Ligand SMILES: CC(C)=CCC/C(C)=C/CC/C(C)=C/CC/C(C)=C/[C@@H]1[C@@H](COP(=O)(O)OP(=O)(O)O)[C@]1(C)CC/C=C(\C)CC/C=C(\C)CCC=C(C)C
């Protein structure tokens with residue numbers, strides 16, 4: 001393999017990644033890769049040594065798997081189309097075209113109500129978007145919220161894998177122009193108008209399946225995949241709606257990577273707020289072990305020096321992902337930047353609150369108060385317009 005044929009495939013372009021870089025032979029199929037793991041230190045990325053030569057086809061990291069999805073999604077938006085054929089698109093338009101304007105308006109308003117009820121700041125942030133984009137984000141939000149409610153809501157204890165299969169069938173139906181209920185009708189209209197692909201939606205359902213079965217995460221790689229499924233997917237669903245700025249010089253991949261990073265950073269922050277729920281521990285078991293902590297320590301919830309050290313490392317990782325996300329926001333369409341800045345600043349602030357609470361996320365709920373949220377909304381506005 002000559003050097004010319006090696007490309008750096010770095011999902012975290014130019015960032016100080018806590019993960020490995022992958023050098024891929026451009027002439028080969030993706031399963032014959034050699035991974036060079038670069039050591040991460042506080043001073044940045046240090047190519048300390050070639051630690052592993054992982055030519056085995058079975059070793060595919062979650063980051064690689066997710067990066068392949070990112071590439072595919074970015075390619076779809078670049079072509080300004082989903083993978084539907086023109087014929088399928090026409091059929092879809094005919095079907096959704098049969099739904100009356102009045103019904104659709106009601107459908108979107110209902111999605112907006114869900115967004116306003118569960119995510120007031122997001123909702124506020126969407127108000128600056130164009131009406132079409134705003135409604136589309138509400139429709140996506142409502143679908144995500146309802147998907148999460150299946151595993152976290154009042155009927156969660158009765159949820160069966162079959163119910164998730166049924167939910168996925170409904171998803172396929174709405175992508176084909178056959179919505180099941182009023183909320184699905186709004187999303188069905190959205191996916192007929194924007195180049196949104198079904199894959200991230202399917203993956204979110206996959207994340208919910210994982211949550212039903214899995215109670216422990218062996219390492220960060222496993223946790224990363226879970227975070228991608230339930231949260232990174234949101235970035236991939238929403239970028240095609242928010243749009244990349246026509247003047248942007250960045251590649252679609254890098255914007256998608258930033259969106260993915262924001263979703264994952266948000267979910268890692270969620271987890272930092274509440275590491276153990278319903279007998280599940282959303283922390284990498286190997287890193288817990290290295291820190292001298294056990295599952296019992298987590299369930300007991302005692303703030304010790306070991307815990308402080310451990311959680312501060314986890315916070316550092318989440319912050320790096322937020323930094324990476326920041327770099328992508330300026331590449332979005334200008335009217336879409338405000339809500340994204342707002343969500344980033346508010347979520348990242350939760351990490352500061354955890355620190356201010358002396359890492360006691362067992363007893364103290366880390367939350368950002370109303371007044372602070374308003375401050376962040378105005379800071380976000382300033383940042384969004386500054387980039388114009
Ligand atoms: C270039 C660039 C930076 C683009 C930005 C891309 C972008 C908008 C990314 C959004 C990322 C985002 C807001 C992710 C949400 C992550 C999240 C909180 C996921 C939650 C999963 C499960 O969590 P859990 O059960 O542990 O916690 P709860 O106690 O239930 O909270 C989710 C709940 C999954 C469902 C996700 C949602 C309901 C949020 C969906 C949000 C949108 C569609 C709006 C995003 C849009 C804007 C404009 C910010």
Ligand SMILES: [Mn+2]
Pocket residue numbers: 148149152
């Ligand atoms: Mn939830």
